[in-house]
Amino acid sequence: MTVRPTHTLCPNAPVPALPMEGLIGVIAPAGPAALDTHKAVQWMRDRGYSLKVFPGVYEKEGYLAGSDEVRLNDLHAAFADTEVDAIICLRGGYGTPRLLDRIDFDLLRNNAKPFIGYSDITALHLAISRHAGFVTFHGPLLNADLLGKRQQPTESSFLNMLRGHLKTGSVLAHPEAFPLTTIEPGIAHGRLLGGNLSMIAATMGTPYEIDAEGVILFIEDINEPLYRIDRLLTHLRLAGTLRKLRGVLVGDVAGVDVPSLERLLKQTFEPLRIPVLSGWRSGHCDPNLTLPMGALVRLNAGRQELLLEQDVVIRR
Structure with missing residues (x-):
């Protein structure tokens, strides 16, 4: 682990x-x-x-x-x-x-x-x-x-x-009707950051690119065939972004065959030996769950669990 x-x-x-x-x-x-x-x-x-x-x-x-x-x-x-x-x-x-x-x-x-x-x-x-x-x-x-x-x-x-109903230590709920898949088991602590994969790649090389050091990367996308998802992930790999990560949470990748996507994720992330959890219902999907970008979280891919390690809002 x-x-x-x-x-x-x-x-x-x-x-x-x-x-x-x-x-x-x-x-x-x-x-x-x-x-x-x-x-x-x-x-x-x-x-x-x-x-x-x-x-x-x-x-x-x-x-x-x-x-x-x-x-x-x-x-x-x-x-x-x-x-x-x-x-x-x-x-x-x-x-x-x-x-x-x-x-x-x-x-x-x-x-x-x-x-x-x-x-x-x-x-x-x-x-x-x-x-x-x-x-x-x-x-x-x-x-x-x-x-x-x-x-x-x-x-x-x-x-x-x-x-502010979710505090430090809260496990983010995920609907049982949508099973998650552990691509790579393990536990990682880091800042949750990311979003649309095409946009993450588009900002590479600019002052606004993802600061990936110590990050649990969240990715999702829509209307991108598998070979283009492959190309986007390869872009991040060649840019040195993926080796800085501590874990990966994959949201909805609409329109892509799920088994084929999971094979690609395995090929991409297995060499990095970091936990990867796939199928989180966030992005261009129904339901669409809210995730706190930039917040400290713990990803337990084996237990298929995402936990807050900081308060993301403060009540006045």
């Missing part, structure tokens, strides 16, 4: 918990989508929250939700707004990387709060972890997931994480 060392770990800082009757801001830093504002407001109200929609959510510029300036301004405004308690992204798509070199990371750091999204939003998770140093959440998008009525525990995972 592999037990990776715990020294030299520097987890990202927790953020303030989402308070009851809090205000959740929605922004669209990537692609456009039509928002049913009444439906969104009612969804939040039914759960005890208010919703603030930032202007760029209603804009569209080709495959982008408004111009770079509009999307960047909304990102900054949502963090700077002291009344906004958490920020959720409207959708993924494409566009987030275009903002990275213009983000005021000092502003984000000084106004840290829960930030939620996945897919293209991975670029922001990686950049915030590296340059602002607080925990963010790989979790549901407003349109596709919360308003799209993803099955439980999508909603409960999201709310329990942000409300």
Whole structure:
């Protein structure tokens, strides 16, 4: 059984918990989508929250939700707004990387709060972890997931994480209806970081690439055939990223034959002698579980268990 060392770990800082009757801001830093504002407001109200929609959510510029300036301004405004308690992204798509070199990371750091999204939003998770140093959440998008009525525990995972119901020592629940697969057994301690595999690879060689030292890598993807998943993982291997890892958690890789994917994972990670657990229901899937990016966790691949080793939010 592999037990990776715990020294030299520097987890990202927790953020303030989402308070009851809090205000959740929605922004669209990537692609456009039509928002049913009444439906969104009612969804939040039914759960005890208010919703603030930032202007760029209603804009569209080709495959982008408004111009770079509009999307960047909304990102900054949502963090700077002291009344906004958490920020959720409207959708993924494409566009987030275009903002990275213009983000005021000092502003984000000084106004840290829960930030939620996945897919293209991975670029922001990686950049915030590296340059602002607080925990963010790989979790549901407003349109596709919360308003799209993803099955439980999508909603409960999201709310329990942000409300602070999960503390240091909590084991993250995974639905029994979706069996996990141990690719490589063992135990590892590290910062959980990653997201969309295509986006992780796309940021390599930039100041916003994943800081992989001491990391338990989380990966997911969609619409990528197996040979392209192979190419993306090979890119990370050749870049020296994989040898820095302490473990791997594989989420949903939509559209890929599962046995074939597991063979590829075995081929890729067996030489590294690190624990690898596959099948976690996070990403472009239903249900879509929330994961804390940058947080210290323990992965026990043999027992198929992921445990928090730090509080990810702090109640005020």
